[in-house]
Every structure is written in C-alpha cells, then in structure tokens.
Amino acid sequence: MEKTMQITLGPLLFFWPKNEVISFYEKVAESSIDRVYLGEVVCSKRRELKLGDWLTIAKLLQAKGKEAILSTLTLIEAESELAQVSKVCENGDFSVEANDMAAVHYLSKVGIPFITGPSVNLYSAEALQVLHRTGLKRWVLPVELSFDHLKMIMNRLKELGIHDLETEVFSYGYLPLAYSARCFTARTHELSKDSCEFSCIKSSAGIPLATQEGDALFTINGIQTLSGSCHNIMDQWQAMESIGVKAMRLSGHSEDVLKTAKDLALAIGAMEKGYSGKGELECNGYWLGKEGIKKAY
Amino acid sequence: MLREKLLDNSMELVCPAGNLPSLKAAVDNGADAVYIGFRDETNARHFAGLNFSDQRAMKALDYVHKNPRGKKVRLFVAVNTYAQATNWSRWKKAVDMCADFGVDALIAADISVLDYASKRYPDLNLHLSVQASATNQASLSFYHDHFGIKRAVLPRVLSLKQVERLAQKSPVELEVFAFGSLCIMAEGRCILSSYVTGESPNTAGACSPASAVRWQTTANGMETRLGGLLIDRFDNNEQAGYPTLCKGRFRVNDTVSHAIEEPTSLNTLDLIPQLHQAGISAVKIEGRQRSPAYVAEVVRIWREALDHYQENPGSFMTNERWMSGLSRLSEGSQTTLGAYNRPWQ
Numbered sequence: 167m168e169k170t171m172q173i174t175l176g177p178l179l180f181f182w183p184k185n186e187v188i189s190f191y192e193k194v195a196e197s198s199i200d201r202v203y204l205g206e207v208v209c210s211k212r213r214e215l216k217l218g219d220w221l222t223i224a225k226l227l228q229a230k231g232k233e234a235i236l237s238t239l240t241l242i243e244a245e246s247e248l249a250q251v252s253k254v255c256e257n258g259d260f261s262v263e264a265n266d267m268a269a270v271h272y273l274s275k276v277g278i279p280f281i282t283g284p285s286v287n288l289y290s291a292e293a294l295q296v297l298h299r300t301g302l303k304r305w306v307l308p309v310e311l312s313f314d315h316l317k318m319i320m321n322r323l324k325e326l327g328i329h330d331l332e333t334e335v336f337s338y339g340y341l342p343l344a345y346s347a348r349c350f351t352a353r354t355h356e357l358s359k360d361s362c363e364f365s366c367i368k369s370s371a372g373i374p375l376a377t378q379e380g381d382a383l384f385t386i387n388g389i390q391t392l393s394g395s396c397h398n399i400m401d402q403w404q405a406m407e408s409i410g411v412k413a414m415r416l417s418g419h420s421e422d423v424l425k426t427a428k429d430l431a432l433a434i435g436a437m438e439k440g441y442s443g444k445g446e447l448e449c450n451g452y453w454l455g456k457e458g459i460k461k462a463y
Numbered sequence: 464m465l466r467e468k469l470l471d472n473s474m475e476l477v478c479p480a481g482n483l484p485s486l487k488a489a490v491d492n493g494a495d496a497v498y499i500g501f502r503d504e505t506n507a508r509h510f511a512g513l514n515f516s517d518q519r520a521m522k523a524l525d526y527v528h529k530n531p532r533g534k535k536v537r538l539f540v541a542v543n544t545y546a547q548a549t550n551w552s553r554w555k556k557a558v559d560m561c562a563d564f565g566v567d568a569l570i571a572a573d574i575s576v577l578d579y580a581s582k583r584y585p586d587l588n589l590h591l592s593v594q595a596s597a598t599n600q601a602s603l604s605f606y607h608d609h610f611g612i613k614r615a616v617l618p619r620v621l622s623l624k625q626v627e628r629l630a631q632k633s634p635v636e637l638e639v640f641a642f643g644s645l646c647i648m649a650e651g652r653c654i655l656s657s658y659v660t661g662e663s664p665n666t667a668g669a670c671s672p673a674s675a676v677r678w679q680t681t682a683n684g685m686e687t688r689l690g691g692l693l694i695d696r697f698d699n700n701e702q703a704g705y706p707t708l709c710k711g712r713f714r715v716n717d718t719v720s721h722a723i724e725e726p727t728s729l730n731t732l733d734l735i736p737q738l739h740q741a742g743i744s745a746v747k748i749e750g751r752q753r754s755p756a757y758v759a760e761v762v763r764i765w766r767e768a769l770d771h772y773q774e775n776p777g778s779f780m781t782n783e784r785w786m787s788g789l790s791r792l793s794e795g796s797q798t799t800l801g802a803y804n805r806p807w808q
Contacts, residue, residue, distance in 0.1 A: 240652075241596075241598065241620065241649055241652070242598055242599045242601075242602070243598055243599070243620060243621055243622075243625055244625060245599075245600075245628060247599075248599045248600065248601055251601070252601070266596075266598075266599075266602060267595075267596075267597060267601075267602040267605045267606070268599050268600075268601035268602040268605070269601075270605055271601045271602060271604050271605035271608075272601060274605075285652055287545050287572070287573070287595075287596075287651060287652075287665060288574075289545040289546060289547055289548065289573070289665065289666070290545075290546050290547060290548045290551050290573075290575055291548065292546065292551055292575035292578075292579075293545075293546070293573060293574050293575040295575070296574045296575055296578045296609075297574065300609075308665075309654070310654045310657045310658075310663060310665070310666060311666075315547070315548050315549070318548040318549060319548045322548060341658070343653070343654050343655050343658055344648040344649075344652060344653040344654065344655050344709075345620075345648060345649045345652045345653075346620065346647050346648045346649060347619070347620035347621070347622075347647070347649070347801075347802035347808050348647060348723075348724070348802070348807070348808050349808065350722065350723060353722070354715050354716070354722065358806055358808070359805075359808040360805060360806075360808075373715060373716070374715070375713050375714070375715050375722055376713060376714045376715075377692050377693045377694070377711075377713060377714065378693055378696060378712065378713070378714055378719055379692075379693045380714070381692055381693070383659075383692065383713060384655070384713075386715065386722070391648070391655065391723075393658060451661075452657070452658075455661075456661055457657070457658065457659055457660060457661040457690055458654070458657060458658035458659075458661075459658050459659055459690070
C-alpha cells in the first residue's frame with residue numbers, strides 16, 4: 167500500500183544557539199520527515215537566526231526533497247513584530263503557516279494559499295469553511311480537541327462540500343498551552359522581560375514546573391507555557407488515517423525527535439500500531455476526550 | 464480620524480452582569496452598557512446558576528432601555544466561546560436570539576459565529592470578544608474586513624504604549640479591560656484549564672471549573688486542588704484563594720513560588736487620562752461571576768472616577784477612597800496595572 171500519512175516537524179519552540187539549530191536541521195534534511203515548519207513562533211527577542219537564515223535552511227531542506235514551510239509568530243504585540251510577520255508572509259518562495267489572524271489577513275489579502283497552526287482557533291467545520299474561502303489549504307487541529315471531535319469535523323466538511331482541505335494533527339511533543347505578555351523564564355531567573363538576558367537559551371527544553379507535591383505540571387518556555395508531560399498519540403496513526411488525516415506533526419525538544427520520526431515512519435511502513443513512547447513522562451488525554459495531562463491506554 | 468472623533472466623547476463604562484440583580488446594580492450605579500450571557504456554553508462565563516434564560520434576557524433588555532435614571536444604557540450579549548462541532552447550532556440559535564431581542568451589540572470570537580451573524584443579520588452590531596485574541600492592527604483588519612465588526616476588546620497583554628499605538632491605526636473602536644480578575648495569558652490562547660480539568664474557556668466556556676475543585680483542610684493547612692493536583696497550600700493566617708492554575712504556588716528548580724502570577728486584580732483607574740487621550744472608546748469591568756453588591760460598588764467608583772475626569776481632564780488625580788474601595792474588592796486585596804505597565808511583564 168502506498169504511504170499516505172506524512173510526518174512533519176513543527177517549528178522549533180525552544181531557543182537554541184545558532185550553530186545547534188543549523189546542525190539540527192542538517193540532520194533533519196537526512197531524516198524520515200516529509201515536511202518541516204521553520205521560524206521563530208514564540209518570542210521576537212530570540213534573534214539567533216534572521217529570516218534570511220531560515221530561508222537558507224528552507225532551501226537546504228527543499229534541495230533534499232523536503233517540503234519547507236515558514237511559520238509565523240503567535241502572539242504579536244509590537245508593530246515591529248507585525249512588520250516581521252508581514253515580511254514572512256511576503257517571502258515569495260515558501261508557503262506560510264499562520265499562527266495568528268494577522269498572518270491570515272496578509273496571506274488572504276494577496277490570495278496566497280496558507281496553513282494554520284494549532285493556535286488558530288478553528289473548532290468546527292463551519293469555522294474552517296470561512297477560512298477555506300480565503301485560501302486555507304491545510305490546518306493543524308487545535309491540540310485540545312479529541313479524535314471524536316475531529317471525526318465529526320471531517321464528516322461535516324464533506325457535507326459542506328469541502329474535499330481539498332488537508333488536516334494535520336499534533337501527535338508528539340510538549341503541547342503549547344498558553345501565551346502571555348509576561349516572560350516566565352525571565353521571572354524564574356528574577357529578571358525583567360525587557361532585560362531577560364535571553365535566558366531561554368540556557369534551557370534547551372524549557373524549565374519544568376511541578377506542584378508542591380512533585381507532580382509534573384507545565385514546562386516554562388519564555389512567554390509560552392507548554393505541557394509538563396510529552397504528548398504522544400503516534401500509536402493512533404491508523405485511526406487518523408481512517409478519517410482522512412494527512413499528516414502527523416512531531417514537535418522536538420531535542421534531536422531525539424529524529425529517532426522518534428524514524429520509528430514512526432517504520433511503524434507506518436510496516437503497518438504496525440506504532441511507536442508508543444520510551445518511558446518519559448507522557449500524556450494522550452486530549453485525543454481521548456479527557457484531561458490533556460492524562461495518560462490512558 | 465477616528466481618534467479625534469473619539470476624543471470629544473467620554474469612554475463608555477461597560478459593566479458585567481451574571482444575573483438580573485447584578486444588571487440592575489450596574490445600571491443603577493451608572494453603567495453606560497451592561498454585558499450578559501445566555502445560560503449555556505455559548506459564553507465564556509458558563510457557571511452553574513449564572514447567566515440569563517430567554518425570559519430573563521428580555522427583562523434585562525427592558526430594564527436597561529427603560530433605565531429609571533433616564534440615561535440610555537446599552538445591552539451587549541456575549542456569545543463568545545468557540546462553537547463546537549458537537550453542537551454548532553446552539554451558537555447559531557444564540558445569535559438568532561440576540562437579533563430577535565434587538566440587543567445593542569453581540570460580542571463574539573469565533574469566525575463561524577461572526578460569519579453567520581454578519582451575513583444573516585447585517586444590521587446587528589458586532590463587537591469582537593477578547594477571546595478572539597486580536598492584539599494587532601492586521602488581525603483587527605481581518606475581522607473588520609470580513610465581518611464588519613465595529614469594536615474589539617483587547618486582550619490584557621499589551622503595554623500602555625502598545626495600546627496607544629494600536630489605537631492610532633485601528634480600523635475599529637477599541638475597548639480595554641479596566642478592572643477585575645487578571646487573565647495573565649492571552650485570552651482565547653490559554654488551555655491550561657483543559658489540560659488539567661478537560662474544560663477550557665474555548666471548549667466549555669469555563670476556566671478551572673468548580674466541579675474539578677477540592678478544598679481540603681489538612682495538618683499542613685488549607686489545600687486547594689484542581690483535577691486532583693495541588694495548586695496551593697495556605698497557612699492558617701492566609702486567606703485561601705480559588706485554585707486557578709495561573710495563580711498557584713508551584714515548584715520551579717528548587718523554589719516554591721507564584722511562578723506564573725500572584726493572586727491579584729487588574730486596576731487601571733490611574734490610566735483613565737492616558738486611555739481616553741489614546742482614543743479608547745470603552746473601559747470594561749470584568750466579573751459576570753461576581754455578586755450584585757460587588758458590581759454595585761465597582762461600578763459606582765468607576766462612574767465617579769470617569770465623571771471626575773470628564774469634569775477635570777487636565778488635573779485628574781485618583782482619589783484614595785476609590786483606590787482603597789477597589790482594593791477591598793480585589794483578589795488577595797492587591798491590584799496591579801498588569802501588562803499596561805511594562806516592568807510587570
């Protein structure tokens with residue numbers, strides 16, 4: 167059977183030194199990943215790589231047969247940030263993943279087909295229909311929605327006569343849960359946001375936050391709050407495929423994500439249930455319609 | 464220019480009501496507009512015992528439009544959660560009801576709700592809810608161009624300078640949060656609650672729902688739990704706060720602290736002149752879940768302050784009586800300027 171499920175790599179959510187980012191994407195270029203989302207989506211103060219650097223990486227990946235997509239900043243506050251989003255949307259070479267309606271505005275105005283990331287609030291087929299009219303070609307399911315919800319949305323899309331919209335599901339990694347004006351990494355280091363000393367660079371996979379009883383709760387990542395457990399629903403690839411999901415997104419917090427991608431690709435190739443984790447703290451509750459933090463079997 | 468036009472006007476005081484007594488308290492104490500929600504998951508304060516049935520909403524409309532004080536008061540209805548695939552028609556019905564009642568504005572966030580409302584009822588006045596997370600000019604333009612929104616409520620993430628810059632370029636009127644509980648995360652972009660309880664503002668209109676809350680007296684003091692997880696532990700001399708995830712005491716590295724935010728409330732009374740000069744059209748009081756007595760007191764103080772500013776725009780000073788009155792009503796008896804004040808960020 168021809169392989170239909172694609173494996174994608176979401177934008178790097180953490181702040182790594184430029185050399186490490188480049189070396190990571192050089193390995194991505196040789197990996198089992200089909201599509202790669204690039205760019206800074208969390209904090210505009212993270213400037214180890216400029217847009218030109220991301221474009222260079224995109225071209226490298228493209229030359230290696232990968233599809234490269236540029237992903238935009240999620241929480242846009244300053245005019246300079248908005249100008250940057252506009253520049254990404256106008257890059258001319260690569261498709262763009264919009265993480266805010268600002269990017270949707272820029273892309274739909276000039277008629278460029280676009281993708282929405284998991285932070286764009288699309289909870290129904292009716293909402294998807296509105297953006298589909300303006301050029302939406304692929305969307306990433308909001309992470310808090312379940313398989314049952316997605317199935318209902320997919321059925322309704324068909325009823326609405328929408329057959330060319332691709333669906334991607336966030337399937338592995340720390341879940342993006344919230345964005346704030348405040349920088350929690352700076353707060354942890356007792357620094358103000360304006361003089362944060364770019365301290366995110368000290369924590370390559372964020373900073374764990376636990377309850378006073380030691381239960382892992384969240385992961386602090388600058389102005390973003392991620393889940394404390396690693397979401398993993400890779401064993402659900404057949405269920406996804408059965409309802410028409412076209413791609414599974416992995417989100418990396420280390421280079422190990424490439425091994426994870428390889429295992430998933432092998433499982434899909436062998437028609438096996440799939441990689442079900444390697445013992446780190448994991449969760450899958452959202453997909454099962456429960457609390458996101460839960461791990462059910 | 465919108466800005467010059469608005470400078471002639473005073474800012475509209477938009478007040479919350481979770482039930483008819485609160486609505487009356489808001490109107491009687493000087494609200495310019497009151498916002499309410501229906502009794503279901505179509506609004507972001509979907510709590511047991513709160514909100515308005517069809518009949519109650521009719522009574523509310525009747526009361527604001529026949530305000531005994533003689534002043535025209537407007538009624539806004541929030542249908543501001545995200546319409547779920549399971550029950551999309553419920554949101555449609557809520558929009559139909561708003562149009563039937565002839566409410567003064569419908570507050571919505573979901574593009575499918577806005578799309579339906581703008582097409583089916585072109586004369587219905589649409590306000591963009593804070594839950595839509597529109598923080599910039601391009602995003603506001605998207606909602607303006609597609610749905611003809613007249614006003615947007617800004618998320619509590621912008622600094623005063625950013626609000627001022629945005630107001631200069633915004634294609635629509637802007638409303639900002641003035642007082643009440645402080646969401647530290649960008650509204651509409653926070654699902655901490657569903658991660659722990661299964662319900663979020665986006666999916667269920669609820670944050671840290673009461674059904675997931677446990678209060679336990681232990682040898683270590685009062686413990687508050689959400690979804691079974693310890694959110695905070697209070698000594699006997701501390702007042703235990705509601706276990707909202709962003710305001711708990713957690714362990715980061717080896718330190719236990721309010722790692723995200725202290726229990727505190729937003730109070731922007733000090734910023735009235737700046738907000739008005741920036742061209743902000745309306746200031747919003749948070750708290751549809753609050754008591755009529757709370758609503759009455761907050762609205763009374765804000766009315767007095769706004770009137771005082773209108774009379775003395777050049778020499779406005781906040782009055783100590785207002786500030787202490789508002790502090791008493793605040794979470795942890797503390798108030799902050801929040802994101803408006805850059806160092807807080």
